[in-house]
Amino acid sequence: MAYRDTQHSFSLSLSKSYPKIINHTLWLLFEVRVRVKLFRTRITQPLVPEAENRADLQSPWFIFNDFVVRNISEEEALSFPDKWKVPAIVYYERTDLPDALDYSGLPSKIDETILCHDTSISINRDPQCVKHEVLQTTELPRPGTFVAIDAEFVSMQQEETEFRSDGTKKVLRPARLSLARVSVLRGGGAKQGLPFIDDHIHTSEVIVDYLTEFSGIKFGDLDPHLTRHTLTPLKLVYKKLRVLVDRGCVFIGHGLSKDFRIISEFGYIPTKCHTSIQAIDIYVPPEQVIDTVDLYFLKSRQRRLSLRFLSWFVLHEHIQTDTHDSIEDARSALNLYKAYTEFEEAGTFDQKLEELYAEGRLCVST
Numbered sequence: 447m448a449y450r451d452t453q454h455s456f457s458l459s460l461s462k463s464y465p466k467i468i469n470h471t472l473w474l475l476f477e478v479r480v481r482v483k484l485f486r487t488r489i490t491q492p493l494v495p496e497a498e499n500r501a502d503l504q505s506p507w508f509i510f511n512d513f514v515v516r517n518i519s520e521e522e523a524l525s526f527p528d529k530w531k532v533p534a535i536v537y538y539e540r541t542d543l544p545d546a547l548d549y550s551g552l553p554s555k556i557d558e559t560i561l562c563h564d565t566s567i568s569i570n571r572d573p574q575c576v577k578h579e580v581l582q583t584t585e586l587p588r589p590g591t592f593v594a595i596d597a598e599f600v601s602m603q604q605e606e607t608e609f610r611s612d613g614t615k616k617v618l619r620p621a622r623l624s625l626a627r628v629s630v631l632r633g634g635g636a637k638q639g640l641p642f643i644d645d646h647i648h649t650s651e652v653i654v655d656y657l658t659e660f661s662g663i664k665f666g667d668l669d670p671h672l673t674r675h676t677l678t679p680l681k682l683v684y685k686k687l688r689v690l691v692d693r694g695c696v697f698i699g700h701g702l703s704k705d706f707r708i709i710s711e712f713g714y715i716p717t718k719c720h721t722s723i724q725a726i727d728i729y730v731p732p733e734q735v736i737d738t739v740d741l742y743f744l745k746s747r748q749r750r751l752s753l754r755f756l757s758w759f760v761l762h763e764h765i766q767t768d769t770h771d772s773i774e775d776a777r778s779a780l781n782l783y784k785a786y787t788e789f790e791e792a793g794t795f796d797q798k799l800e801e802l803y804a805e806g807r808l809c810v811s812t
Contacts, residue, residue: 492510493507493523503517504517556692558586558689561581561586561643561689562580562583564580565682567648567679568676571677572674575674576676577641578629578640579641579642580642585642586693587694589695590694590695590696591634592634592696592698593631593690593696593697594632594633594639594699594779594780595630595697595698595705596629596700596776597709597772598770599625600623600624600653600656600661600663600668601656602622602624602649602651602652603621605620623708624651625683625709626661626667626668627646627663627772628687629643629644629772630642630686630690631773631777631780633696633698639777639780644772644773646663646667646668646673646678647668647677647678647679648669659769684728687728691731694734696733696736697730698738698783699776699779700737700778700779700782701739702737703735703737706728709728738756741783742756742799744799747803749803751803753779753782755809761778761785
């Protein structure tokens with residue numbers, strides 16, 4: 447490949463000059479994000495091995511901006527003046543490389559026994575606040591194992607909007623949420639409803655809004671020096687969730703499609719460099735999700751029913767009276783699913799659903 451700029455021209459042929467390196471080529475890039483009237487462009491700054499020790503160049507670093515290629519100094523390439531410049535790595539690998547190298551000594555999956563260890567970085571954890579009991583090795587889930595789950599989030603960035611002259615609203619910057627607590631309960635057996643994960647998630651970033659009314663999270667709950675709860679690094683929590691997905695667990699909850707979407711889209715792990723993040727993506731197959739918000743739903747009525755209302759009408763329980771609690775919400779979703787199966791077996795579910803919506807209309811009208 448050949449590139450040309452206004453001052454220098456050079457050819458790049460790694461396969462010819464570096465026949466051994468081409469098997470495993472690693473380029474260190476710096477992704478530069480520049481916003482001009484909300485238009486985002488991406489600029490890369492690769493280190494070109496063939497340009498090393500060239501007397502006519504400042505350094506082996508170049509900046510690629512669309513069709514423009516320009517040689518830059520190492521100081522400019524490695525500087526991070528603001529958050530608009532984000533470090534990134536692009537890694538290329540030959541498709542037949544796994545056949546050429548032996549990867550047998552490397553781990554191929556996450557250690558599943560992390561579900562059996564009680565980990566917390568809280569300095570002053572209060573035993574009275576520990577509500578979970580980790581799994582025994584004999585309890586490790588198998589494909590089809592039911593687990594109930596609920597998650598709480600905090601706001602890391604407020605939504606920024608502007609109103610147009612015609613009165614419509616335009617979102618300039620969407621809100622960004624971060625996982626703050628996740629609770630996972632046993633879905634069956636002698637310990638049904640008992641949590642085996644109840645982790646508050648540590649974050650070193652500034653929290654804009656704890657959303658306490660909806661999350662139950664308060665100031666200090668995510669601080670290792672202040673919290674009395676089980677506090678866990680975000681990366682470990684995601685590993686636990688990934689193990690549950692990979693082992694084929696069936697997740698029961700209320701509004702899970704929204705929770706999993708937020709976890710995948712807005713979940714991230716800050717690295718040592720404050721400008722760098724490691725993206726998170728956990729895909730849960732639809733066949734592994736049972737969402738009670740969809741079970742107790744009539745398409746003809748359009749409106750979906752809240753967990754609080756369903757718990758009151760179906761389970762005769764009052765939840766979320768003061769604030770939200772992820773264990774309570776997950777357990778209610780689990781009990782709603784059990785009730786659903788009983789209604790279906792008795793052939794009364796359709797009637798119960800009509801009664802639910804009829805009662806809901808009365809509550810709204812009053």
